[in-house]
Amino acid sequence: MAAAALLSVLRRNRLLPLFETCHLRDRLFFSSSVDAAAVTVGGTLSPDPHFMVEYLVNSCGFSPSEAAKVSKPLAHLRSTEKPDAVLNFMRSQGLDGAGIRKMISSRPTYLCCNVEKNLAPKFQFLRDFGLSELGIVDAIQNNNAILGLNLHRSLVPKFEMWESLLGSREHVVRHFKKRTWFFNQSVEERILPNLKFLTDECGIPEERVSMIVRSSPQFISQKPEALRDLVVRTEELGIPRHSQMFLWILRFLLMVSKESFDAKVELLRSFGWSESEFLSVVKQSPGILSLSLEMLRRKMEFFINEVAYAPSFIADHSNLLQYSLEKRVIPRFRVFEMLNTKGLWTRQGKFLHFVKLSNTKFMEKIVLPYKEKVPELLDILRVAGASMEFARPVAVLIRITIGLIAPQAISEGYTHYV
Template sequence: MLRLRRSLLSHILSSPSASPISHLSRLISAAAPAVSSNPSFAAEDYLVSTCGLTRAQALKASAKISHLKSPANPDAVLSFLAGLGLSTTEAAALIAKDPQFLCARVERTLAPVVVELTALGLSHSEIARLASLSGRQFRCRPIVSRLQYYLRLFGTSHNLLRVMKFCNVLSYNLDRVVKPNLALLQGCGLAACDIAKLCISTPRLLAASPKRVQAIVACAQNIGVPRGSGMFRHALRAVASCREEEIAARVEYLRNTFRWTDAEVGMAISKFPPVLNKSKESLQLRSEFLISEAGLEPVHIAQRSVILGHSLEGRLRPRYYAMRFLKENGLLKRDSSYYTVFKESDMTFKKKFIHPHKEAAPHLEKDYDAACKGEVPTNFRFT
């Protein structure tokens, strides 16, 4: 019977022609609880044998559903989840996280929620993913209005699900926390698209207390990035997870590693705030390469600190090798700054500096591609 209901529900959900009303009625009938012939209900055993939880998970979860007298409603919920497209493993993870999901009413709550989410434009696979990620919020009718709010914020259901993978924003208090935080960000001069990008990359910022968000804003300004500037969003993200003493320590490390003055380290951070989040090892390697090997002056790096965000092995070093080869073989008509060389897209770099020399250096593109993969071709070994 359970397998039959799952099959029916899956068929109904995959039918694009069903109207919301008929869809709702079919959802309900397909997952309608059958009358159990078992007068007793052993919750822990059911969670293991039917839901797929481990014994330890079931022991912990069983207390939340110990009031159930029959497997009828849990069976209906499992059928419903299977019809949405959740695998046995996904359903088990959901129930382990929220055992009371098994107590939700298909007719009163789950089926209507699915119909309303479908009306918002979510696909059945997206609804299944949302159910898996949101847990308890999915079995509460306010999920629909909250989802509408976040869809407007993030722009697409894809972005929302991407955020939900890391934190359940549907559990955040909209009126007391989320909306005040967004108002603070708007007051900093951030456009709606910038706020969306910031919240997608740093979703826990939405759940921080407004007082904490104010402190993050002040910290971003203190590192030299003014409100309203194009880098302010990046500055907020860079300092969002750091305490003041951590930022001070990172600033000091940058100053010493790149031999910068106070003014130069401030300039570097204001032009590329994510440099604060780079590991010490990666910064040390970039310093050694850019200063000791490529011969760039520290002030030059500070003025163009965005190059510190590029891959050392995948971009900086291969392009330096290619340019040095061209220079030493007299193939460059004019000298280009390494900043210009480093910032170009791979297609543009090849178009400007590789392809024009196909006849004079037919091996150059192959050598450059090999260098991008971490190899050092013979032609790029300079003495």
């Protein structure tokens, strides 16, 4: 499905056999537009071959040393007509001075582009595809190399390819705003081989592959040999290819080097976990692989030293390691301690129950019943609120305390400020 649709897109654009030559053609096309701009006579003329240094300083805000470096590919220019047009256009599109300097520094010959034929159509295409004006500016600033792509032979087909692969135009726009780098990835050398490997050789349904790609496009864009190595590493953990968790563990392993993985194994072993416990935890909660070594250490130490959980208990309830330490675990544990100290929490519930509750349920069931007897709870959560996880519940609770909101507003799902 996804692979077939992708093949259809590539065939429709006649790109499948020649896709890898696009980059070279783009460079040739772009160079031709640069040469055309270079011979244009108009604007401010200067016989001084170094006049671009002064121009870059005065027009773009470069320092003299930066301008001298940037001006080298522009030494053939004798007119400011093209640079003036490019700068005026970029400013009209919302790019600020820093963004323009970054763009010119990465490729000075952008100043030789023909605005009407080369730049304006690309901005219009991005608008038509669904990006906002601000989204286009952010995308250009994150990766201005897309301005060097030929619109019809490269930019449009690549957008269509990712739309087919990700399932919707909205998904493409969302990822494009964050990471335009995936537009530089080779279709024939990376994406298609990876899709075929996962679906044909590993037997993974395309729908499942698409789910991973939508959340992590770099997963399908990695080198095929790297993906095969990840599959081997995952199977060594005892995860069969037909397992529902297989792809998710592959995704997390992509973010963790072999050295980092081994270091985490050794760390958890030092806390008393057996190898079988570690493998069991990875199968249940692969997200712990994305934790830094230091954060993993801090969480284990807190649960063992402060909460007095045995390492085996943590392994059996590995979702504990997924919660934020500062935003969730520590504040709730301090509330738990306070209520126990006051002798108010006499029920059989344990801290595990505390930490699993949603913010709203935690406020409703644990905090509100004791807000009069233990006003210190507000101080504990106000500090946590500064880190945003408790910001809204605490704000609502304060309004309840001073009588602006009825207490039942929490249980009724109150979500707005007064």
